Amino acid sequence: MRLPCGIINKSYSQDTAIVRTNLQWLLLVLALITLFTFPYWASPHWISVMIGVWISIIGVMGLTLLTGYAGQLSLGHMAFVAIGAYTVAILMSDLNWPFWAALPCAGMISGCIGVIFGLPSLRIKGFYLVIATLAAQFIIVHIISRWDSLTGGVFGLSVPKVTLGGFEFKSDFSYYFLAMIFALIAILIAKNLSRSRIGRSWIAIRDNDIAAEIMGVDPFKYKLLAFFFGCFFAGIAGGLWAPYLRYLTPEQFTLMGSVWYLGYMVIGGMGSIMGPIAGVIFITILDEFTAEMVTDLATGSPVFAGFVQASRYIVFGLAIILFLIFEPRGIAHRWERIKNSYRLWPFSY
């Protein structure tokens, strides 16, 4: 990373710090103030949209560690979100566990099942692994929809509210903060993993698995760690969805959901922590405007609902295609380049 003119690192520690200049500190503080005050000035609709954004960021962050960093492409991410959601729902409603104990459990169970489905990655890669993860998507959701006694099957399962002391997180206003805190923690954990020996080993496996192993990276350990964390994050995202949706059915966790996750990641940028954040925000805003515009155009028409749904998919697909053509490395990469050219201003090269 290039520094603005005149900033000189005085130690390695300073050289690796995330926030390094006064301007960066200022921007960080402004961003945090905006995010923490958001529910006070935003409309109820946008508060609920932002709750979705926070939770999706957690899920996409997991996929980014697994696919973007470790290079293990997954088409079954939504199934692990489902495991997290159902774990929280079952523990809270059947066993009366508090949300705060159920949520970490959701992450762990989802992560461990992810490791099981990750085992084939030790023998197969690329296309064949994609098929294996696709199998995970169908097997897991199939089990959930058939295991009536535990999950309520196709009829679904209702989920209690989250409480803390005497307080109930029942409004969008309060749930916004809950989702945001967990998302910020997830971002921090992902960032730390990515800059540690673990993140470096993941990239080594992604970029050259043979050289990585010969140079001392244990592929068994690091691939399974990637599956664990990727699915752990998915489980936490699911665990946060459950009490927000208040009612779970297997149809909420479709293959299309997994594809949607991949889309967020591709558009944001696969190999960075900024990527998922940028991707989720970009697609969500695009999606919101599409829905609004189509609603204006098509109000009163009998095929209205189907039309809105179809237009969302079309715009989503189009966005992915355009990004793959014009900026295959995603928004985060483009942003990095813009930043670099400004940093050296007025010496522009």
Added chain:
Amino acid sequence: MGENGIKLRAENINLSFGGVEALIDVSFELREHEILAIIGPNGAGKTSLLNCINGFYRPQKGRIMYEGYDLTKVSSHKIAKMGLSRTFQNIALYTGLSTLDNLMAARNIRMRYNVFAAILYFGWAHREEMKHRRVIEDIIEFLEMESIRKKPVGMLPYGQRKRVELGRALALEPKVLLLDEPMAGMNVEEKEDMARFILDTYELKKIPVIIIEHDMGLVMDIADRIVVLDFGRKIAEGTPDEILANHAVINAYLGGE
């Protein structure tokens, strides 16, 4: 550590791919203090031999003894931990990482902090990272790579990528260094730099080196001993002078020159 000055001993290595016999009954020793060159025409089996030492290829017959272990039964990443480090004929860097991080990635086996420390980062993980960063900076300085420290290696020119690969091999703190055509495709100046780095490393670290190289002038200059492979067989072994005087080698390999 090895008995009577032998660091590594390959015994009767046989390796075949389907019908192709890549190595036939190859035996050789690497002494504690020497630069051993492996030469031979393309397809002679030189790279395959290194791949056997690294545990990437498994010979059908034979053993490779190192510090009391048979490397043909040890997994690749453990062989790296045992101190065998290597560069590749076709550059095999982690293209998404910077020069610095390519080298840091090789430090993985020397780092001790666990997953939980990595999640917290501050404290243990950070201290270890900084400690290893210091080691890496010494290597960067030694190989004169300061100006490309933060550049993604995918964007570097060929000669510099070869240099980063040597840096990554050194970052492992090897006890044996294996170099597969480290100077292939370089211009004269780059070759001289690389030869100097290899010789300096040998002097400084006092570790044995196996080098595969086609430039005979260079091999004669830097190697203490030479092993000659031809169609998977070892056809000669000896000091540069002995090899130059060997008729089998002249016929099979140096014939035209």
